[in-house]
Amino acid sequence: EAGVAQSPRYKIIEKRQSVAFWCNPISGHATLYWYQQILGQGPKLLIQFQNNGVVDDSQLPKDRFSAERLKGVDSTLKIQPAKLEDSAVYLCASSPSSGRGNTEAFFGQGTRLTVV
């Protein structure tokens, strides 16, 4: 079974530029998560989808971050414009759960973003 795929693995941009990350979850997984992991910290949930609907985006900085999940499968996370403090690893995860959260999340390898 293929795992969660993310691209690109690494990205370096200048502040105020825009960037997009792509995630292909495990086939059939209804739940998709985007996390931001700043160096030395635990992953912080940015947005959670259940199929193609948003379950939670309370910690997503909506003035600069946006995310969508096309047809309940692939997802894209965008930052526009980027700030220095956005430098982090962006992790995508998926889960077969129905939304109760009792099943594990499977993680991709992440995209390391450096904003200079």
Add this chain to the structure above:
Amino acid sequence: AQSVTQLGSHVSVSEGALVLLRCNYSSSVPPYLFWYVQYPNQGLQLLLKYTTGATLVKGINGFEAEFKKSETSFHLTKPSAHMSDAAEYFCAVTLLGKLQFGAGTQVVVTP
């Protein structure tokens, strides 16, 4: 409010010694609890989980954890550390369907 607290951001253990990583959670309802491991430049991998049933949970690579409701804890242990256990470990809890992580504990194993 902090949902998951991991005590100790860094732990150093000798090869062959006991590994003990502490995790406490705050929840008014029984949560689902997880431990994940992250190796350098990798995503997170599930070690073990507690959902219902037996409170002592066994995971991969010889790790186990015990859910103690009275102490709101889910500490991770391994009887004998191996060099390959050097990694960062995250405790996580699902509350209202949201998976939230602690700050992590970096484990260093010395020969």
